[in-house]
Amino acid sequence: MTSPTAADLSAPVIEIDHVVKRFGEFVAVDDVDFSIGQGEFFSMLGPSGCGKTTTLRMIAGFEQPTSGAVRLDGVDVSKVPPNKRDVNTVFQQYALFPHMNVFDNVAFGPQSKNVDKATIKKRVTEMLEVVRLTDFASRRPAQLSGGQQQRVALARALVNLPKALLLDEPLGALDLKLRHAMQFELKRIQREVGITFVYVTHDQEEALTMSDRIAVMSDGRVEQIGTPAEIYDNPASEFVAGFIGQANLWPATVTEHTTGTTRVTALGGACLGGSCGDSTLAVGSMATLMVRPERISISLTQPTSETGVDQSVNATVSDLAFQGPIVRLALEAADGSPIIANVDPDADLPLLRPGDSVWASWTQSAACVLPSAPNQQPQLLED
C-alpha cells in the first residue's frame, strides 16, 4: 500500500543510522534506524520510556548517541551541539522566555544568528500571522492561554525556517477540545511552511490524525514504521495492534499456510484465517489472531456466504455499553475468550441482553495472524 503523502526518501532530511543511547546500564534507545523525508509529518509514538523523546533529543543535539549516527541533510551531526544544528524544537512545557514578550521570544533565534533588524521584524511579523497571534506581539507569555503559548513556541521555532521542526508532546498540556483544534492547526501550519515535522507523542489518536508516517516504539526499539492506515490495518506485532486503537487479540495455533492466508485454530477450536500479519510463523506454533472490534458484525444466526463474511464464531453476550456513536458489545466465545465488537447503534439487531447467544463474524481480510508476544497474557489492549 502506498500513501498519497509518502515522502521522497531518496534524499532524506534526517537519517537515524543504527543509533544506540545508553544511560549507564540502561539502554534508552536500542538500534533505532530510520529516515525522514523532506516535508514529511513523521511521528514517534509509544508509551513513556519507549525512547521516543531521547531519540528526538539526539536529533536536536541535547543528547549524543552512544553509537550510530544522526545525519541532517546527509551530514553527520552526532557531535554537533544544539546551537549549531539547523533544527528547532517545540518543548513539552513550551519553555518560553518569561521575561520577554511574544515578539522578542519569536525574534530570539534570528537575533542569535545576527540577522539584521529589519529582516527580523519582517519574519517575526509574518510568523505571528501564520500562528494567528499578531495582536499579542507585546504580551508576556504569562498573559497568554495555554493554546496561545503553544503557538508562540511554534512560531519561535518556525521563524528560523529549520530543516526540521522537532515537537516533544507539544499538545500534552492542553485540554481535549483545544488539543483537537491544535491538531488541525499544526497540520495547516505544516502545509503552509512546508517544513519537515518530527512529532513525539504517546497519544495514538494524535499520531493517526496528523502523521504521514508513524514509528511505533517500545522499549527503545522501533516496532513498526508505516502510514497510519498501514499500521492500523496491518500491525506488525501484538504490541502495535494493542497500542494503536483497540484490538481483539486471541491466542491461536498456526495450522497451515496457503497463498495470502495463514490458517489458525483459535477461540475454542474454530478454524479461522488471517490475511495479514506474519506469514513465516511455523505450523504448530503459538500465534495471536487480531481483529479490530469495529470489523466484527453481530447476527442471531450463522451468516451465510452471501453476506460476504467468511469467518464466524458462536458467542454469548456478556455486556453491552452505549457509547454514543457506537454500541460496545462484550461477548464470550465458547472457550471463554472475550470478544469485543463495536456495532452501529442503528444496526438491525433485536434488543440483546446478557446471556443471549449470537454469531460474531468478520471477513478474513480484517484478521491478522501475529507472532505471540513473549511473557504476555493475550488480552484486549486499549488506549
Place this chain on the structure above:
Amino acid sequence: MTAAAAPSRFRRPRRENGGDDTGVAARRWFTPWLLIAPGGLWLLIFFVFPLFSLGRLSLQDGGLSNYSTVISDNSTVIIRTFVYATISTLAAIIIGYPLAYVIATKGGKYKNLFLALVILPFFVTYLVRTLSWKILLFDNGPVVGILQSIGILNDSQGILGSPFAVVAALTYNFLPFMVLPIYVSLEKLDRHLLDAAADLYSSPARAFRKITLRLSLPGLFAGTLLTFIPAAGDFVNSELLGSDRTVMIGQIIEKNFGKEFFRPELSALSFMLMAMILVGVIVYARLLGTEEIA
C-alpha cells in the same frame, strides 16, 4: 411577575434581625487590618516615631544648614563610606554569584550542605567573627607573614588598619546576604529555558547573558540591597580592623551619639546617610529595570 417580587431562592434568606449579615461583612473587611495591626503598631512606635523625632531634631537650631554643615565637615568620610560599601558589594557579587550558581546548578544532593556552609558564619556573633579577623590579619599573624614572604607586602607593611582590611571584612560579613537571594533566583530557573536558548542558536555565553543572568536579576538586586545598605551603615568593621584613615559614617554617628546625644548635626548626618542610600537604591533599581522583571 416582576423581578423584585421573585423569590430569591438563590440568595441566603435574610435573618430576622437583619444586622447580622453586615456584621459578618464588617468583620471580613476588618480582618486584613487586624492582621497587620501588631506589626504596623510595632513599626509605628519603634520605627516611624523615632525616625520622625530624628528628622525634626535634624532641623533644629540651624535648620537645613545643619545638612550643608555635616556634608562639608564630613565629605571625605561620606565619600569613603560609599566607596567602601560599593567595592565590598561588587566584591560580594563577584565572589557570590559564581558560588550561588554552582550550588544551584551543580550542587545536586549536596545543595543543602553547601547552603549550610554559606550560612555557617551566622552561627557566630557578628562581633566575634570580625574580631577573629583581627587575629588573622595581625601584623605578626599568618596572613601578613605569608604575603610578606612571597613579596606582596614588604616587611614593614601590615594589613590591619588598611582600607583593604575593612573592605575585605565588609565583603566577608555580608557575603551570605548576597549568595542566598541569588541562589534562590537561580534555583527556580527552568533548565528547559537554557535548552530552548541553545536550540535557538545561542552559544552558552549568550544563553547565560540573555536568560540566566536576566532571570536572576531580582536575586542579584535583593542581594545588592542586603549587602550595600548594611555595609554603608556599618561601624564595626572599620572600628575593629581599620584606623583613622578608614573612618566611616557609621563610626562618627555611633561615637558621637554616645556622648552628645541630642545634637542636630548628628541627626542630620544620620538622615543624610539614609537619604543617600535610598536615592542610590532607586537609581540602581531603575538602571537594572528590576520592576519590569518580577
